[in-house]
Amino acid sequence: MYSPCRRIVRADVPPAFRVRGINAPLLLCWPNAALGSGADYGVDFSGLLDRGERVVAAEAQCSGASIAWVSLFGPVVALWTQWSASGPQQVMISVRTSFDVTLDTSVSIVVRPAPSLITPAVPAYAPNAFLLGAAIVPDASGNPLIFG
Template identity: 35%
Template sequence: MTWRPSANILRPVYGTSGGACPTARPSLLWPPASLEGGGDYSVDFDGLLAPGEYILSFLFDAGTAADLGWTNLFGTIATAWLRWKASGTRIVTICALTSHGNTHQVEVGIVISARPSLFPVSLPEAPQTPTLVLSSDAMDRWLQTLPTEPLSVSGGWYNNAGIPTRIGGNKAGR
């Protein structure tokens, strides 16, 4: 199972005025944190993207306020794991480059308590990410390993004249 962000997700959107420019809106704020504490922090860019547009790359910039453990993209949600090392009101800038060549930059505020966390955290390893790169060659190799007779398959995949076809349910992890 792949980890996915579940807390501290902010969703900026353009105003409803019908224009391309965002309207005045309340500041984006993550919940307060403690010095030496940390966790995953996310921005969901879905409300800023045009139909069919997707994120190609993104950056988190917390300056000297935080150590960056890892970043990951979960669909339209850009996530970073941050450990806070400076107290006070801080601004984190998140910028996304899209498939249409647009950049969307969001500034998020957070208040870091000067009191250290009761449980200081270590920087974690990145969450599980798929290591299999899906390519035509990989698909061709997989297709060649499948049986070609549907009668020989009691449940699972078979090669139906070059079209992967599934028979039955998901049995024993197949």
């Protein structure tokens, strides 16, 4: 069974770093990547959810990358990204919760101009997509239904 990668950042400030009276902007960053490389990345929204609330839908956008899939693993939004432009990149992630709340965050990454030594094959579907043999079971919006 697939579990999300280790490149997961929290969408909130951990309690140990909170200072009373200071509301500093949250800067989320993934580790640097090479041009043309691809991997799964994640954002953990658990610190922003109320009791009984869960993430029900997610979208991700980035002009300097190809996003193969976006999937949910509990409160973690995971996505497979292949970097097509070098330099600082910004990935915008938006989620909708079961309480019909929209949470938006952006994550930065620096893509080095040196090309990746190994170019990974881009997966067609998220690893938790619901497949029946070769057939994909879609959800209401036409995306693969996922276990999450």
